[in-house]
Amino acid sequence: MISIVVPTYREADNLGLLAEAVDEALSGAGHEYELLFIDDDSKDGSEEICARLAERLPVRIVVRKGERGLATAVIHGISEAKGEIVVVMDADLSHPASAIPAMLDRLQNGENDFVLGSRYVEGGSIHDDWSFFRQLNSIIPSLLAKPLCPLKDPMSGFFSFHRADMPEASLLSPIGYKIALEIYVKGEFDEPAEVPIHFSDRQHGESKLSLKEQLNFIRHLARLYAYKLRPGAGS
Numbered sequence: 001m002i003s004i005v006v007p008t009y010r011e012a013d014n015l016g017l018l019a020e021a022v023d024e025a026l027s028g029a030g031h032e033y034e035l036l037f038i039d040d041d042s043k044d045g046s047e048e049i050c051a052r053l054a055e056r057l058p059v060r061i062v063v064r065k066g067e068r069g070l071a072t073a074v075i076h077g078i079s080e081a082k083g084e085i086v087v088v089m090d091a092d093l094s095h096p097a098s099a100i101p102a103m104l105d106r107l108q109n110g111e112n113d114f115v116l117g118s119r120y121v122e123g124g125s126i127h128d129d130w131s132f133f134r135q136l137n138s139i140i141p142s143l144l145a146k147p148l149c150p151l152k153d154p155m156s157g158f159f160s161f162h163r164a165d166m167p168e169a170s171l172l173s174p175i176g177y178k179i180a181l182e183i184y185v186k187g188e189f190d191e192p193a194e195v196p197i198h199f200s201d202r203q204h205g206e207s208k209l210s211l212k213e214q215l216n217f218i219r220h221l222a223r224l225y226a227y228k229l230r231p232g233a234g235s
Contacts, residue, residue, distance in 0.1 A: 001032045001033065001034065001082060001083040001084060001085075002026065002031050002032065002033040002034075002083045002084075002085050002086075002087060002100075002104065003033070003034050003036055003077075003078075003081035003082055003083030003085070003086050003087070003163070004022055004026075004033060004034065004035045004036065004087045004088075004089065004100070005036050005038065005074060005077035005078055005081060005086055005087070005088045005089075006018065006035065006036065006037050006038070006077075006088075006089055006090070006091050007037075007038050007040075007070045007073035007074050007077065007090075007091065008037050008038065008039045008040070008042065008046060008073075008091045009039065009040040009042055009068065009070075010042045010044050010046075011042070011044075011046065011091040011092065012042065012044040012045045012046045012049055014091050014092060014093050015037065015046060015049050015050060015053065015091065016049060016053060017093060018035075018091060018093060018097070019035055019053050019057050019059055021093075021096075021097035021098070022035050022097045022100070023035075023057055024097070024098075025097040025098050025099075025100050025101060026097075026100060026101070029101045031101070031104065033058060033083065034058045034059075034060065034081070034082055034083060035057065035058060035059045035060075036060055036061075036062065036077055036080060036081060037050060037059070037060070037061040037062070037091070038061075038062050038064065038073040038074070038076055038077040038080070039061055039062070039063045039064065040063075040064050040067070040068040040069070040073060041063055041064060041065055041066075041068075046061065047061055047063060062076070062077070062080055064076060070157075070179065071174035071175070071178070071179040071182065072174065074088055074179045075169070075172060075174070075179070078163065078166055079169075081163060083163065084162060084163060084164070085104060085107055085108070085160060085161070085162055085163065086160060086161060086162075086163045086166075087100055087103065087104075087158075087159075087160040088157065088158070088159055088160070088179070088180070089117075089157065089158045090157050090158070093200060094199055094200050095117055095157070095158040095197065095199070096117075096197050096198060096200070099117050099158070099195055099196075099197045100160075102195045103115040103117065103159075103160045103195055104160065106193055106195070107160060107161065107162060111191070111193070112191045112192060112193040113161060113162065113165060113189045113190060113191045113192070114159065114160075114161045114165075114184055114187070114189035114191070114192040114193070115159065115160045115161070115192070115193050115194070115195060116151055116153055116154075116156045116158065116159045116180065116192070116193070116194045116195070117153075117156055117158035117159065117194070117195055117196075117197040118151065118152055118153035118156060118194035118195065118196060118197060119153050119156070119197060119198075119199045120142070120152040120153045120194075121152055121153070121194045121195075121196050122196065123196030124153070124194075124196035124197055124198070124199075125196075125198045125199070126198075126199045127198075127199060127200055141155050141178075141217060141221075142154055142155050144221055145181055145221060145224075147225075148181065148184075148185050148221075148224055148225065148228060149181060149184055149185065149192075150192065151184075151192055151194055152194060153194060154178075154180065154181050154184070155178060155180075155181070156180055157178075157179070157180060158197065159180045159183075159184075161183070161187070161189070165187055165189065166183070166187065167183060167186040167187040167188075171186045172186060173223060174220060175216045175217075175219050175220040175223065178217055178220060181220075181224065182220070182224065185224050185227065185228065186227065
């Protein structure tokens with residue numbers, strides 16, 4: 001079984017579209033799955049929408065009270081997941097559900113143990129309307145993280161792995177929104193890979209990226225470097 005974990009906050013307009021896209025990608029390929037929304041108490045109708053979707057699709061929603069944050073929502077979702085394989089993706093429709101089967105193939109055939117949907121490998125692309133500044137805002141963090149991760153798009157929020165390979169909760173201390181890098185570094189995966197995706201702009205709602213989140217990423221990166229440089233790391 002595959003668990004698709006999607007952190008949400010005020011993404012009501014996107015939930016139905018994402019659920020249909022995931023079902024088309026996975027049911028057509030014969031995969032049994034669950035679509036698990038982890039909602040930070042949006043109070044925007046998300047619960048009611050998921051209840052209607054659940055009448056015909058394997059959708060469920062978990063609403064967190066008193067806690068917010070994409071990274072912790074993902075960790076919570078993985079702990080709630082029922083599948084042997086976990087796929088994490090955004091709710092804003094920027095990640096193509098059609099890429100999930102290719103990610104699963106690499107995990108299920110044993111070729112790889114951590115698979116990213118990547119904008120920066122051959123065949124990957126980004127939305128044509130991205131400004132030069134926005135592209136830099138993506139590329140520079142990836143370069144800063146390069147010594148921690150050999151992948152070309154470590155900032156991707158679209159990734160998959162076997163749930164049994166999830167690092168222990170006591171090791172995790174994410175800040176901000178780049179949870180893939182946290183899980184990759186502390187899970188110490190041996191065979192990572194990337195599959196190309198086209199990264200689209202969100203269709204509804206507002207971006208959660210802010211200067212505060214960018215500063216949080218720098219703090220998070222410093223923590224990860226400290227983790228990798230600790231005595232005994234990687235032994």
